[in-house]
Amino acid sequence: MSFTHGRPEADDSVLxxxxxxxxxxxxxxxxxxxxxxxxxxxxxxxxIFHKTPDEAMTIMMAVHQSGIGxxxxxxxxxxxxxxxxxxxxxxxxxxxLKCSMExx
Numbered sequence: 054m055s056f057t058h059g060r061p062e063a064d065d066s067v068l069x070x071x072x073x074x075x076x077x078x079x080x081x082x083x084x085x086x087x088x089x090x091x092x093x094x095x096x097x098x099x100x101i102f103h104k105t106p107d108e109a110m111t112i113m114m115a116v117h118q119s120g121i122g123x124x125x126x127x128x129x130x131x132x133x134x135x136x137x138x139x140x141x142x143x144x145x146x147x148x149x150l151k152c153s154m155e156x157x
Contacts, residue, residue: 058081063072067128071087071112076128076129077111077128077156077157078126078127078128078156078157079126079128079129079132079133079154079155079156079157080125080126080132080155080157081124081125081132081135081136081152081153081154082122082123082125082153082154083097083098083112083116083117083120083121083122083123083124083139083150083151083152083154083156084116084120084121084150084151084153085116085117085119085120085121086135086148086149086150086151088148088149089143089149089150090148091113091117091135093146093148093150094109094112094113094116094150095109095110095113095142096138097139097142098112098113098124100142101124101135101138101139101142102124102125102135104124110126115148122146124152132154133154135152135154136152136153136154139152140152
């Protein structure tokens with residue numbers, strides 16, 4: 054390394070490249086149960102996950118028919134907040150709706 058005008062001159066072979074790492078992503082999932090109404094699931098998908106009516110119906114039917122449906126993919130903090138929000142809303146309405154998150 055040499056100095057030019059009081060500042061070190063960088064040697065290309067010495068430069069360290071910093072790579073910004075993308076944050077981990079998490080899928081938020083709704084799970085089927087025998088008590089939560091389809092209307093409530095659609096409402097949750099519309100209000101918490103900001104789905105269109107058609108998207109909400111498609112996800113709700115996946116939950117109903119397959120037992121599980123993906124609501125979206127988010128960073129950890131957002132996924133965790135959405136899971137907690139779903140559980141809070143479901144319990145307030147006396148539904149056992151389960152919501153989970155899994156790392157992709």
